[in-house]
Amino acid sequence: MRHIISVLLENESGALARLVGLFAQRGYNIDSLNVAPTDDPTLSRLTLVTQGNDQVIEQISKQLHKLIEVVKVSDISEAAHIERELMLVKVKANGNQREEVKRCADIFRGQIIDVTPTTYTIQLVGTSDKLDAFIQALGATPILEVVRSGASGIARGEKTLAL
């Protein structure tokens, strides 16, 4: 099962390497990883997407807790949550294709953020599934480049992962 794990981490050098190393050492996989400082510059917020059965996820969360720099860990996919990922896609856009790509981007509520006579760069935000679907929908349009941020997540309602 796919899980989205949120981690509040001391924003110190080496902390991220330790966390990533843990996944490699213990053979857990990382589908995506997204990390940046929070409003409090001493803390980083990290969102990690991984796969595993309940036992594996429980071990992952316990092992994360054990890292000295980890302040809090939460499997936000266990309850109602919001997931967003940012994608930038550069596609070839010539002649008729230009209209088609634009229409497709509109349907997915994407924005064209850079234009050349032969290319479009589209920005799209949504769940990882939605981004996958957009790539499918581009169909025969030649994709030149895809950049994805990995999912970020937050719990719905009043629940927070904070100090």
Add this chain to the structure above:
Amino acid sequence: MTSQTKSVDTTKAPEMLSGAAMVIRALADEGVEYLYGYPGGAVLHIYDALFQQNKVKHVLVRHEQAATHMADAYARASGKAGVVLVTSGPGATNAVTGIATAYMDSIPMVVLTGQVMSHLIGDDAFQETDMLGISRPICKHNMSVRRPEDIPYLIKKAFHIAQTGRPGPVVLDIPKDMTMPNQKFAYHYPSEINLRSYQPKQQGHAGQIKKAVTALLAAKKPILYAGGGVIMGQAAEELTELAQLLNLPVTNTLMGLGAYPAGDKQFIGMLGMHGSYEANQTMHHADLILAVGARFDDRVTNNTKKFCPDATIIHIDIDPASISKTINAHIPIVGLVKPVLTEMLAVLKQKKKKLDTTALQSWWQQIAQWRAVHGGRYDSATPLLKPQYVIEQVSKITKGDAYVCSDVGQHQMFAAQYYQFNKPNRWINSGGLGTMGFGLPAAMGVKLNYPDADVVCVTGEGSIQMNIQELSTCKQYGLGVKIINLNNGYLGMVKQWQDMNYESRYASSYMDSLPDFVKLAEAYGHVGIRVTKPEELQPALERAFALKDQLVFLDIHVDPKEHVYPMQVPGGAMNEMFLSKTERT
């Protein structure tokens, strides 16, 4: 430095110290008596600061690995973190095996590694290694110094992390420019430290403890399974009280030997791969397992799918990640074993209930039958010296009261099986990593700190040669360790596996061209005694232990064909064992 200290009279004015002096001063303020290490370019400022004071004493080993094992063994015997100082590059990499050894057995240790100047880091400078990167997966935590004025705080933090929660080694990497003798900073050693991201639990959950007591009281076939957590958690007394209050059979893991006195009738021996027949049977058939500070290691459980089918499992451990990792716990209790056991005892005494006596009696009868099946027998009808017999005699002559520091191999298992450990912290071995070469430096670390105690190194002709150079350190510091070299002329444990699994094809398990260990010991200035016949053993042991302050190397030639039994059948349940070369369950 001392004169400087004297000249500062007001308590307010901060003392100004260089980074190097702060390293040593912080260790002194932490109460560190011995520092085990080896000098080199990156730590020369620190060594110079060490030279100019006399609170912290330095022990110069002959190889950095030995420094780590000395510090580690001191920690195992005392419960306090041992401290190591090595230089960058090769000094640091030589310490790696010792750090990993301590990590696998959850031993508190603080390792200070030199590093090249900050501005050279990343340039492949002379003797530069990324020690933070190398040590990351084999230590509890690591850090580097970025500002000299942070040194006291970082050293306090290193001790705090190493010694609390589930203990472990902490590495502090110190670039050379953090220790410049002419740059001085205000020194203040923090008395305590509070980390928002690290708040290890102490007490167990009261509700869980009550639940555990209820389950325990309802058991008909209980077993108490105690591990290294009881030793490091200093809870042997509470464990013993609990076991005796309820008349529970007790088994110890390899790491837990001494947690419950081996001479007591409730002790059924070590369990696991080379555990006693009765311990493995009792465990397998138990309806309730009370696991205390043990981690259901694969050398204990054998095939987890066949593990103890009928047991309700109560698991007490400081590390939540150890609970339900390999074996699912029905009643998990996270906390330090000492307060948890104390609380359990309080609840039990308040309830004034015992287990069902009839059920417990028939359980003990069953255990007695299992005991009669094997009972630690070995074939003694040969003219050759048996390694088991040697250990029994060492146990007798030291009255089960020596510190026994072991290397890794058959001799280690014989020592675990046949030495009667009646006290905690006396059995010192590399259980998790299985590091050959651990024994001698470990014995040195203990002897240095407990000069009046009998300290024995049980080893084999293979293992001893992995750190034999330390015989020189022993001479320098007058460490009267007794080395029991169970010389079978083979990498015996490897040979045993080759006998059992590879039709006795001894690929590189024969120890050819062995040195004359007696002459070797003498060359280093020690006493060497060779024992080749059973009747020579007793007088040799008597002589060795009478030579109180001298290192005696007993080169004891034992039966090269001997195997360690019982041995669990690979892939089987706890209770499937080979009992001798010709019998299995």
